[in-house]
Amino acid sequence: MIKVLLADDHSIVRAGLRRIVEESGDMQVVAEADDGREAIQLVEKENPDVAVIDISMPGLDGLEVISQLQIRHPDLPILVLTMHEEGQYVVRAVQAGAMGYLTKQSAPEQLVTAIRKIHEGQRYITEEAAESLALRVAKGSDGKSPLDSLSMRELQVLRRLAMGQTNREIARAYHISIKTVDTYRARLLKKLGLRNNAELSRFAMQNQLIEP
Amino acid sequence: MKLRIILIVLSLLAFLSASTGGYLYYSSLKESALKEAERQADQRLRTIKKNLSIFLAENVKPVKTLAGMQTLRLALAQSNAENLAAANATLDHFKKTLASDECYLMDPDGNTIASTNRDAPDSFVGQNFAFRPYFKDAISGYPGTYLALGTTSGKRGAYYSHPVYAENRYAPVGIVVIKASIELIESQLGAELDEIVLVNDPNGVIFISNRKEWLYHLLWRYNQNNIPLIKQSLQFGTGPWNWTGLESRDDHILDRDGNAYQIQVVELGSNYPGWNVVHLRRLDAITQAVIEPLIKTTGPIVLALCVLIGIAVFFLYRQASHEIRQRRSAEKALRSNEERFRSLYHHTPAMLHSIDPQGRLVSVSAYWAEVMGYGRNEIIGRKLTDFFTPDSREYAETTVIPEFFKTGFCQDIPYQFIKKNGEKIDVLLSAIADRDTKGNIVRSLAVSIDVTQRNRAEEALKQAKEELGLYSRDLERLVRKQTEEITNILTYTPAVVYTKDKAGRYTLVNTRYEELFEVRNTEIRGRTDYDILPQKVAGQFRASDAQVLEEARSLQLEEHIQQSDGLHTYLAVKFPIYDESGAISGVCGILNDITAVKKAQTQLRRLSGSIMANQEKERSAIARELHDELGQVLTALRMDSVWMHERLKKADPEAAERALTMCRLIDKNIEDVRGMAFRLRPGVLDDLGLVDALEWYTADFEKRTEIACVFEHNDVSSLDDGISTAAYRIAQEALTNIARHASASHVEVALKTRNGFLTLTVVDDGLGFDALHLTDSEGLGVAGMRERAALVGGSLDVQSQPRKGTRVSFKVPLDGQPGS
Incomplete structure (x- = not known):
């Protein structure tokens, strides 16, 4: 049995979540917290295997809760469950120490898988979030990377081109036209002073945008 | 002109006397030079003669000594080889000692038996010289001397012969001869370059000379009969004995080329009767010797003198010419002055007249007559005062005229003249007196100026001044009135x-x-x-x-x-x-x-600020409410509907399908709620801060518009909520404008903190706009941004040019410390 802690200020949501978790058969909700402070206390008390925490909670902020739990229980895998879709939240959560990130909307379909995954020590984040993280890490914050002159979308297209995706695949992934992808590609080559996709790939590897 | 001729003649005379003096000086010098040369030549000739005599006498004694030598006597007595050898040795010894040409011994028949040149090809031994006079003399018992050209040797020589006596015999047994070279003495003549020294025999044959080509020539033109005699004597070879071409003139000699020579002649001496020593010197060489130093010393003096005279003449000539010209032009000027004066007097447009001491007019200018309207003959001789008005006449006769003839001067006397037509004119009369040599006044010279017009003009001027006075008083009044009006305005x-x-x-x-x-x-x-x-x-x-x-x-x-x-x-x-x-x-x-207006403005700004702040606050509350409350509820609902779908999937597929539809509907609602909340106020801004909010917004902007949007920032942390909101809203407004109007392809958003300021710049590469021609909505957008900037104490700057993009920059001091 995987012991799960749920922290969410909405009881109705908590109820829904508990149901999803418990229907899995091999998981059990051992504690439910209304806010961040309570969540920390309950972790002390119940010693769960996995903590599922909402970022937006009254009292102690969700991200703060993650940080504190990280310090006291570095081995406790934390799954962030939130209403926010924006990638920025994912990045912050992962930076704070979360192992997984899930929107509440996709909870019915993915929550069980996510809990299982992080319990096994793996990360669970959406592909888009992962990309966002990778790009942010690659860019750094000293403002000296050659990637600084690229927009977020250009970085995304660069990464995918480097991974060998076709224009069509990229267009589909971002819901944009093939022609637009082509425009991005041309702009990338010009900005970075490269000639073709092979050079783009090499550049992406050198800048740790993709794994070799 | 005369003066010039005189000058030229004088200068010519000066030249003439200078050159005559020069010539006389020269000729006297020349004469004395010639005399001096003659004297010198005489002296020189004597010296030469003395030298020659000494030379010719040199071997007279040695030959006598030689003749007394025993060996010679023995050789003559017994001509065997032994004796001849001894004789030859003696001869050789004498030749060497005397440095003579040859010494030789002859028997009484004239045959040479011993000689110093016995071994030479032209040896005298065996030769017979009995024809020679020196042989004849010596064999006769007298020592002989003789000058001749050797018949065997072809050399000139002075021959000295002496008889050789045997013991106890009175007749000579032979003779001995010493021949001395003439060349030696000839070279010692040492003649100068310009002189010729020569020695000739009684026939005039030149035997010795420093002029070699003349040797064996005849000095003078001689009778042809002498030639055979010369030839016969064998004294001077075989001839021909040509004439040198010298001819005698009055006091000098001329040669073939026409050169003149001074000549001196002396006899050579008693031993050589008829032989002369002649000295010739070229006359022009003598003259040259005089002229050269003369020219060298006197030449420059004469030249300088000539130049001086020339300069003096030139200068005087110029001076004279100048004076003549001046005098002439002065005369001309005087003449023309007189004419001009006369013409001026008559034709000048002034009233001029002259009166005699009786007050009668003696002359008037044409203008005078013209103005007065009279003919000249109606005027001359009449009294001046006849043309005056009675008042003027009285004034003139009693006061002015007597006074004038006393002082000789009057000025600006006001008179009235009466013209022929009866019209009166006002004049001012001025006059000076013309006096004779004794100083008596003979006539006056007067000018009258018609001042009728002037008097009238003065009158008119006075009137105009009065009118002007009136006008300026009006003007002053007007100015005063206007000044008062302006003063009122300024006062009130x-x-x-x-x-x-x-x-x-x-x-x-x-x-x-x-x-x-x-x-x-x-x-x-x-x-x-x-x-x-x-x-x-x-x-x-x-x-x-x-x-x-x-x-x-x-x-x-x-x-x-x-x-x-x-x-x-x-x-x-x-x-x-x-x-x-x-x-x-x-x-x-x-x-x-404008204090009140200013105050109202400030209040208004505060009001709008608080409205905006409240708006943000409310939006934030609503957004949170929507997102967190409604959103959560919808999420919970979704979970339920999914659960229901799962449950009913097998039991009631239709109901399950309904649950799925519900789920999709809920999904859409969630999206709508999220969108609404975001538009009202993005949760990221509150939860994560400005950087994350702008990062998300620019990415979203790019996604929506497909305009490349690069967001750059440095470490911007812990911003005031108001500033964050203002910056976010300004960026939002700027990007919205770009999406709507700019047709840009690239946007750069930069957020920086530096030196206590936060700056946000949004730069696009779009169409741009003319800042003066914004549409109302655009203008309003910019005004809104400005207002937001002003509310947090910042400033907003918008720069744009058509087709050069737009740059919006917002700058605000952090911690409310502007300028820090």
Whole structure:
């Protein structure tokens, strides 16, 4: 049995979540917290295997809760469950120490898988979030990377081109036209002073945008 | 002209006398030189003769000694080889000692038996010289001397012969001869280059000479009969004995080339009867010797003299010419002056006349007659006063004319003349007297100026002056009235008005100014701001005045002045004032109190600020409510519907399908709620801060519009909520405008903190716009951004040019410390 802690200020949501978790058969909700402070206390008390925490909670902020739990229980895998879709939240959560990130909307379909995954020590984040993280890490914050002159979308297209995706695949992934992808590609080559996709790939590897 | 001729003649005479003197001097010098040369030649000839005599006498004694030698006697007595050898040895010894040409011994028949040249090809031994006179002399018992050309040797020589006697015999047994070379003595003649020395025999044959080509020539043209005699004697070879070509003239000799020679002749001596020594010297060489030094010393003197004379003549000639010209032109000028004066007198447009001591007119100018309307013959001889009015006549006859003939001068006497037609004219008469040599006045020279017109003009001028006086009084009144009006305006206007000169000194202030700064207009004139106002206000006033003067244009600005009831704000309009020449003479300022307006403006801004803040607050609350509450509920609902779908999937597929539809509906609702909330106020801004919010917004912008959008930032942390909101909204507005109007392909958003300022810049590469021609909505958008910037104490700058993109920048001091 995987012991799960749920922290969410909405009881109705908590109820829904508990149901999803418990229907899995091999998981059990051992504690439910209304806010961040309570969540920390309950972790002390119940010693769960996995903590599922909402970022937006009254009292102690969700991200703060993650940080504190990280310090006291570095081995406790934390799954962030939130209403926010924006990638920025994912990045912050992962930076704070979360192992997984899930929107509440996709909870019915993915929550069980996510809990299982992080319990096994793996990360669970959406592909888009992962990309966002990778790009942010690659860019750094000293403002000296050659990637600084690229927009977020250009970085995304660069990464995918480097991974060998076709224009069509990229267009589909971002819901944009093939022609637009082509425009991005041309702009990338010009900005970075490269000639073709092979050079783009090499550049992406050198800048740790993709794994070799 | 005469003067010039005289000068030329004089100069010629000077030249003539100079050259005559020179010539006389030269010829006297020449004569004395010739005499001197003659004397010198004489002396020289004597010397030469003496030398020759010494030479010719040199071997007379040795030959006698030689003749006495035993060996010679023995050789002559017994001509065996032994004796001959001994004789030869003796001869050799003598030749060597005497340095003579040859010595030889002859038997009584004239045959040479021994000789110093016995071994030479032209040996004398065996030769017979019995024909020679020296042989004949010696064999006869007399020592002989002889000058001749050797018949065997072909050499000239002086032959010395002496008889050789045997013991106890009175007749000579032979003779001995010493032949001395002539060349030696000839070379010792040492003649100068320009002289010829020669020795000739009685027949005139030249035997010795320093002129070699003349040797064996005949000195003078001789009778041809002498030639066979010369030939016969064998004395001078075989001939021919040509003539040198010398001919005698009066006192000199001429050669073939026409050269003249001075000649001196002496006899050689008693041993050589008829032989002469001749000395010739070229005359021109002598003359040359005189002229050369003369020319060398006298030449430059003569030349200098000539040049001096020349210069003097030239100078005098010029001087004379100049004076002549001057005198001539003076005469001409005088003549023309007289003519001009006459013509001037008659034709000048002035009334000129002359009277004699009786007061009768002796001449008048044409103009006088013309003005008066009389013919000349009607005037001359009449009394001047006949043409006067009675008043003038009396004045003239009693006072002026007697006075004039006393002093000889009068000036500007006012008279009235009567013309022939009876018209009167006013004149001013001035006159001077013309006197004879004794100083008596013979006539007057007078000029009368017609002042009728002038008098009339003066009258008119006086009248005009009066009219002008009237007019200017009207003008003054008008000016006074207008001044009063302006003064009223200045007095009653609520605006503060002043004028200052360029140095900042007051020239005028109005009543409001007086009230405000509690000064009087009269006190303030000529003083500066620093004299009457607090230093701070004065400095402020002065700076803006200076700017107006410097830029020569009007300036609008706000001035803040501390008054008893607090700080007042004035809207000041300052402009340059110009003088008549168009140059700036000072500055005028008009200040309106806009404190109340300003206050209202500030209140309005505060109000709009609080409205905006409230709006944000409310939006935030609603957004949170929507997102967190409604969103969560919808999420929970979704979970339920999914659960239901799962449950009913097998039991009731239709209901399960309904649950799925519900789920999709809920999904859409969630999206809508999220969108609404975001538009109202993005949760990221509150939860994660400005950087994350802009990062998300720019990415979303790019996704939506497909305009490349690069967001750059440095470490921007912990911003004030108001500033964050303002920056976010400004970026949002700017990007919205770009998406709507700019047709841009690239946007750069940069957020930086530096030196206590936060700057946000949004730069696009779109169409841009003319900042002066914004549409209302665009204008409003920019105004909104500006307002937001102003509310947090920042500033907004929009730069744009058509087709060059737009740059919006927002700058705000952090921690509310502007400028730090």
